[in-house]
Amino acid sequence: MAGKGLLERLAEGPVICAEGYLFELERRGYVQAGPYVPEVVLEAPEAVRQLHHEFVRAGSDVVEAFTYYGHREKLKVIGKEDILEPLNRQALQIAKDVADESGSLLGGDLSNTNTYDPDDPQSLRFVRQAFEEQVGWAVDADVDFIVGETFSWLGEASLALEIIKSSGKPAVMTLAMHQAGIVREGLPMHEACRHLEDAGADVVGLNCSRGPATMLPAIERIRQSVSCHVAALPVPYRTTPDQPTFQSLKDPACQCLPEGRPFPVALDPFTCNRYEMAEFARAAYAMDVRYLGVCCGAGPHHIRALAEALGRRPPASRYSPDMARHSYFGTDPKITAGNREYAARL
Ligand SMILES: [Zn+2]
Secondary structure (H helix, E strand, C coil): CCCCCHHHHHHHCCEEEECCHHHHHHHCCCCCCCCCCCCHHHHCHHHHHHHHHHHHHCCCCEEECCCCCCCHHHHHHCCCHHHHHHHHHHHHHHHHHHHHHHCCEEEEEEECCCCCCCCCHHHHHHHHHHHHHHHHHHHHCCCCEEEEEEECCHHHHHHHHHHHHHCCCCEEEEECCCCCCECCCCCEHHHHHHHHHHCCCCEEEEECCECHHHHHHHHHHHHHHCCCEEEEECCCECCCCCCCECCCCCCCCCCCCCCCCCCCCCCHHHECCHHHHHHHHHHHHHCCCCEEEECCCCCHHHHHHHHHHCCCCCHHHHHCCCHHHCCCCCCCCCCCHHHHHHHHHC
16 A cells, blocks of 8 residues: 555545544653643654554554644643644654654644634634644645544634645545534534535544444434545544533443543543444445544554454454463363363353
């Protein structure tokens, strides 16, 4: 696949994109929950490089530069606007090194700015500038394409798309679907996606916020509403019709949550296992949804399960489970019969 661009690869089959760097690096002690700014790209670049490697080794076709929330508004919140440009350039360089070594695609990344206000011209100028500067750095790094992700406002996504398209790079636009299932202007997600397709997006869809169970029905409607490629990158959590987003999940079994809710750092009991993520990948691909991945909460084991469900055998499959050789539950003739019998009592 080396040498082929995003659209060529999508024409041939699935493209896997691991996301969720904020959550995984937070778990590993390199990102602070709350502000969620990727300062780690400057402070511990080897940790970012390692996670890129792990995701590629598990089957990700894309190395997405860790510039998520590395924009002007977030850096303002932590009083570090001065590191904006070095942070972006370094994140892109780290991702580029891993992409070059592995023959993966290099993805630039824009996200919601949290300052977009359609009625405030000053906000619109600020958001435009934030996107222009990040797209400029991504183009300097010669990315293969640019992702614009987790938008709640169609207007903000459209602005990001306009600036990505003016760079000449392919655009993957994904919206975050909140509890009501609409963008903030009030349109349902499939209509918002159709607008993005009409405005020139190469891939449209959803990422973050919803788990596989509550994202798939919406993805099906999007697939039926657009003719371009569709993206689906859920969070790996067991969301339900009553609690359809990971922000809305409640954990009655735990009384010790300081915020009273599991989001964002106590979602562990809701984590989807690898088989559930494999099932999601098969179901989405059966609908001809080809840009697939996992967002916040993703671990390399989820990405490997997704890759294997799509018929791949990435390097990490070298260590995929082989329970036949388990000391008690195994069926291999070398496992002692006594252990096999005892297994039921473990
Ligand atoms: Zn996410």
